[in-house]
């Protein structure tokens with residue numbers, strides 16, 4: 133295993149330091165470090181963060197390998213600065229057994245690019261009727277701790293209560309896709325001024341907020357852990373703030389796209405902007421940014437949702453919902469949160485590494501950048517700029533909403549346990 137010496141990097145955006153990586157660990161931190169036979173990375177002006185951790189990706193394998201595979205998704209993750217991602221359970225077959233989650237876990241390890249932690253389904257087949265084998269998935273080689281029917285809401289209150297009770301046995305968490313199904317039947321976009329003008333069926337904020345309100349109360353009642361996926365409305369933020377003020381074990385994530393894009397984009401009828409939950413209003417975006425900055429929202433999670441062209445290059449009404457996210461997440465966070473002065477880089481490390489790793493109970497990720505820690509690291513050049521070119525993405529799909537946009541920042545290098553997965557901005 134090679135030794136790497138990163139020279140003059142700002143750790144978490146602080147003063148320039150040298151960092152020596154040896155045998156998979158951070159071996160030394162200081163100034164004017166040297167090491168024989170080390171590969172030297174000159175990193176003046178660059179920022180060193182703990183490897184990013186994503187609580188919410190869709191890697192589509194097994195079942196939709198035409199959209200993404202664990203291997204291509206892990207490549208996209210590494211290029212985005214991630215060293216660990218959670219892969220959602222809505223595959224085909226659904227990840228609702230020990231066998232399927234172990235398969236996904238193994239594929240991630242074989243990729244060598246990124247640790248892939250499978251999320252287990254809450255209910256058999258995501259059908260919302262019977263609990264899946266939560267204990268068997270927790271005890272499997274994949275050591276599942278996050279359970280979600282994402283894509284669908286666990287809308288039955290009794291099933292949700294049972295799931296919250298069950299996961300306590302192994303310190304798991306239920307990650308809810310908060311979408312009241314009856315209030316969103318046939319919904320195509322955010323319910324509001326724009327949906328009224330376009331004549332598209334609206335998706336009201338209350339469909340999200342009513343489920344979150346119910347679930348924080350259920351979680352408090354049974355003394356369990358709830359994580360709320362992709363929060364998208366100002367009202368959801370208020371409920372979370374209240375639940376946290378009570379000391380309940382509730383955490384939440386926001387996607388990069390909900391920090392930047394609004395429902396005004398739907399006027400183009402370009403299905404690249406069709407996503408679940410839908411793009412909301414500028415007031416919602418402002419509330420989400422504020423909540424991420426003050427910690428009410430714990431984490432940024434990509435909801436990376438690859439779709440092949442035939443599912444996106446079609447009319448709005450029939451297009452699939454979802455956007456790519458892994459390769460652009462850090463740039464969007466820099467643009468919306470750092471370059472606006474709302475957060476510094478240590479807060480970025482907290483929301484994109486430390487806290488998501490803690491929520492997922494990952495022991496080797498989200499660690500401090502300190503001597504003796506595993507060398508899961510990402511080196512970022514915040515002054516670089518790049519224009520997003522879909523054909524250059526490592527993902528197998530092309531449905532990025534940022535095509536042609538110039539975004540700030542560049543992932544220069546990513547290290548997974550001391551081994552570079554990305555060097556000079558390219559797959560190592």
Ligand SMILES: [Zn+2]
Pocket residue numbers: 282283284309361362408409
């Ligand atoms: Zn979802």
